[in-house]
Amino acid sequence: MAYSNEMYNKAKRILEKRHDSAVMDADMRSMQIKEEIPEIKKIQAGLQQIGLEISQLFFYKQNTDEKLAELRARSEALVEERSRLLKANGYPEDAMKPHFVCNACEDKGVIDGRMCSCQKQVLKDLMRKEVSRFAPLDKCTFDKFELGYYSEQPMENAIVPRQRAEKILDTCRKYAQNFSLNSKSLFFFGGAGLGKTHLSLAIANVVINKGFSVCYGTSQNICDDLQSEQFGRTDNINYTKNQVLGCDLLVLDDLGTEIDNQYSIATIYNIVNTRLLTGKPTIISTNYAFDRLEEKYDKRITSRLTGEYIPFYFIGNDIRNL
Known part of the structure; x- marks a missing residue:
C-alpha cells in the first residue's frame, strides 16, 4: 500500500523501541534473578560455555555428531534445572527471556523477508492517528x-x-x-x-x-x-x-x-x-x-x-x- 516513507520509518522506530525495551527488561530481570538465586548464575555460565563449544565444533569442522548430541543433552538438562529453580522461587519459566509484544517476529516487524502482521497493524494505527x-x-x-x-x-x-x-x-x-x-x-x-x-x-x-x-x-x-x-x-x-x-x-x-x-x-x-x-x-x-x-x-x-x-x-x- 502507498504509505509514505515517513510513516514506514515511524513504524520501524516504534518496533525497534519495543524490541530494545523487551531485551533491556529481560536483562534487568536476569540480573536480579541471578543475584537472588546464585545457582542460576552458574547455569547461565554453563549454557554460555556450551554455546561456545558448539560454535567451535562447526568452526573447526570436527566430527560433530556425537559431541553435538552430548552438548545438547547437557544444555537441555541445565535449562530444565533453571526452570525448576525459577518455579521454586516464584518466577515463571520464561522470566529471563524477553517478553515481546509480537513473539512471531520478536518485534522486528519482518519474518523471512516479509512484513509481519504487527508492522501492518502499527502502520494502520499511525494512519488512523494521522487522519484523526x-x-x-x-x-x-x-x-x-x-x-x-x-x-x-x-x-x-x-x-x-x-x-x-x-x-x-x-x-x-x-x-x-x-x-x-x-x-x-x-x-x-x-x-x-x-x-x-x-x-x-x-x-x-x-x-x-x-x-x-x-x-x-x-x-x-x-x-x-x-x-x-x-x-x-x-x-x-x-x-x-x-x-x-x-x-x-x-x-x-x-x-x-x-x-x-x-x-x-x-x-x-x-x-x-x-x-x-x-x-x-x-x-x-x-x-x-x-x-x-x-x-x-x-x-x-x-x-x-x-x-x-x-x-x-x-x-x-x-x-x-x-
Whole structure:
C-alpha cells in the first residue's frame, strides 16, 4: 500500500523501541534473578560455555555428531534445572527471556523477508492517528450514522430523506467493505449538515483497517498547503503534492471553500485529473448545488465529476440544527 516513507520509518522506530525495551527488561530481570538465586548464575555460565563449544565444533569442522548430541543433552538438562529453580522461587519459566509484544517476529516487524502482521497493524494505527489530526475519525463510523435524524416525510420532489439516506448508507458501507485500488471515485453533494463528511470518514475508517493509506483534508487546507509547497514555504504544511496525489484514497472535503482564484482551480483540476489518470479512488464532497459548481469551475473539472465519479445527492434538513 502507498504509505509514505515517513510513516514506514515511524513504524520501524516504534518496533525497534519495543524490541530494545523487551531485551533491556529481560536483562534487568536476569540480573536480579541471578543475584537472588546464585545457582542460576552458574547455569547461565554453563549454557554460555556450551554455546561456545558448539560454535567451535562447526568452526573447526570436527566430527560433530556425537559431541553435538552430548552438548545438547547437557544444555537441555541445565535449562530444565533453571526452570525448576525459577518455579521454586516464584518466577515463571520464561522470566529471563524477553517478553515481546509480537513473539512471531520478536518485534522486528519482518519474518523471512516479509512484513509481519504487527508492522501492518502499527502502520494502520499511525494512519488512523494521522487522519484523526484533521477529522473526528472515531466518531464517524457507519454504526454511528443516525438515520433517525432524517425525516420520513416526502419533500416537494417526492423524495423521502430517510429512505435516501438509508440507501446512501448501504451503498457506502458496501463500497468500503469491497474497497480496492480499482474502486470508483465518489461525489457527495447536497446541503450542509446532511452527513456527507460523516460517511466519507466512515469509509475512511474501514479502508484504513484494510491496510490502505488515506489522506483527508478540506479543499481549502489542501489547496493552501500545495500552494505553499510550490513556493517553498514548507515549514508548517500538513499536506504535500506527493501525499495528495499518491495516497490510496483521498477524501477531499468541502469542495468550493478554497480561495476563489486561478491557482486553486488549477490545483483542484490537477488533483481530480491526475488521480483519475492514475486510477486512484477519490471521495469529494461539497455543499454546493451542481449548477453553482458549474459557475465556479470550468468544464474540465465538472465534466470529470459528472462523467467519472459516482454521484450521491444528499437531501433533507441540516441535522446539526435538530
